[in-house]
Amino acid sequence: MMTRFSGLRLFTVAAFCLFAPVVAAFAQGAASLFPDPIVATGKGIEIKRSAVENAFYTEKTLVLQQQNVAIPDSERRRVESDILLHLVVDKILVQRATAEEKTKTQDEVNKYLDDLRKAAPSETIFQQQIAATGNTLDQVKSAYLEKKLARVVLTRELVPSNAVSDAAVKQFYEDPNNATNFAVPEVVRVSHILLCTIDLETRRPFPADKQKEKEKLARDILARAEKGEDFAALVRQYSDDIGTRDKDGEHTFARHGLGPGMNGFEVTSFSLKTNQISDLVETPYGYEIIKLLEKRPPSKVPFDDNVAAGIKEYLTNQEINRQLPAYIPKIEAEYSVKFPDTNYSPTPLLSPVALTNSAPPIGPGP
Numbered sequence: 553m554m555t556r557f558s559g560l561r562l563f564t565v566a567a568f569c570l571f572a573p574v575v576a577a578f579a580q581g582a583a584s585l586f587p588d589p590i591v592a593t594g595k596g597i598e599i600k601r602s603a604v605e606n607a608f609y610t611e612k613t614l615v616l617q618q619q620n621v622a623i624p625d626s627e628r629r630r631v632e633s634d635i636l637l638h639l640v641v642d643k644i645l646v647q648r649a650t651a652e653e654k655t656k657t658q659d660e661v662n663k664y665l666d667d668l669r670k671a672a673p674s675e676t677i678f679q680q681q682i683a684a685t686g687n688t689l690d691q692v693k694s695a696y697l698e699k700k701l702a703r704v705v706l707t708r709e710l711v712p713s714n715a716v717s718d719a720a721v722k723q724f725y726e727d728p729n730n731a732t733n734f735a736v737p738e739v740v741r742v743s744h745i746l747l748c749t750i751d752l753e754t755r756r757p758f759p760a761d762k763q764k765e766k767e768k769l770a771r772d773i774l775a776r777a778e779k780g781e782d783f784a785a786l787v788r789q790y791s792d793d794i795g796t797r798d799k800d801g802e803h804t805f806a807r808h809g810l811g812p813g814m815n816g817f818e819v820t821s822f823s824l825k826t827n828q829i830s831d832l833v834e835t836p837y838g839y840e841i842i843k844l845l846e847k848r849p850p851s852k853v854p855f856d857d858n859v860a861a862g863i864k865e866y867l868t869n870q871e872i873n874r875q876l877p878a879y880i881p882k883i884e885a886e887y888s889v890k891f892p893d894t895n896y897s898p899t900p901l902l903s904p905v906a907l908t909n910s911a912p913p914i915g916p917g918p
Contacts, residue, residue: 591896592636594889597643599636604896607635629895636891637880637898644883645702653704661696665689710875711868721863725855734853737808740821741846743783743801745773748792749838770832770839777829783843792838802845817842 592599608631612623623631649657672678682689714720724730747770749763750756757763773790777783787801796803810818813836820830824844833840853859891897 589893591893592640592889592891594640594644594884594887596647597640597887597889599639599643601893601896603639604632604636607639608632611635633896633898636896640889640898641880641883642698642702644887644889645705646698647887648705648709648883649701653708654701657700657704658697661693661700664696665693706872707868710879711871715871716864716867718860720867721860722855724863724867725859731852734859736851736853737806738822738850739804739806739848740844741802741804741848742821742824743787743843743845744793744796744803744817745770745777745783745787745791745801745841746793746837747773747790747839750836752792752837767832767839770841774829774832774841777841777843783829822847 588600588602590598591601591604608628611631615621615623668681669675669678672681682692685692687695725734747766749758749766751758758766769790773786777786784800788797791797791801793801805818805821807818807822816833817835817840820833821842821844824830824842826844826847828844830840830842833842
């Protein structure tokens, strides 16, 4: 999937109503000590510059946190014009929602936030999470409601039922051209013993003499394991991997699924036979002893409700993506949208490509 920040658009155009930061929806209420001119007007629409600027800073922070990418100053005006377009379109779509859609979506938002509350470790922590947004719970609900309503209306107005029918979904799943979207790579389940040669807190290597001690201990443990001692018991007694030690050292991963520097661990794991124990394997963390517990061959994700929902969401996004460039100017004209400040006037939508080459999500989104 395309990143949030790109040379084409800040957001993927098919998904902006679903994935754009919720904070943008309540940014309009922010107070300012400076002049706050109106940058967009229309029927039922009045958006001030502060709403766009606050949403920009929110987006900038999210992009930096999630992608470690800084939005350059030279791109700020373009990004802000994208944000303004999304704010305007959301306002229009909410006005186009039916009473039934509003009621149903309100119930879904209430349930979603109730589930978040129940999932929180405590009510205090939940309230702290809400407070961290700088808004009240009612404001959060209002923001989610606007985003979800916009999505509902877009889907109703732009996506014909046959585009996401059960038959269309199953056809997408069975199409050989989409096979890689549902491919499950070869997977291994191993148990391992780690003898560290570095300080896990500072990541600094131990002195040479201590590293030698660790190597000797690792070879002694390996010899005991090869003589038939209980491998899980050896894990619990000696392994320095506190994350897996209490789980008998078990770790499951796919081919090419480990991080940098762990190639030796991965290659060894996939080369073993079931219940075979490896020689010592050196990694950036120290010496590893690996026992293969299970190897699963490549397979295909089975077709179930979650997969079907993911494909349906993907096909919906594609259809919205295809029609948005013509749809947005139409509703802007219908609602008499104007952009008084040319610095914030959105540029015309480019040809949407964000979702055309991406894999559909496996299962429904949040």
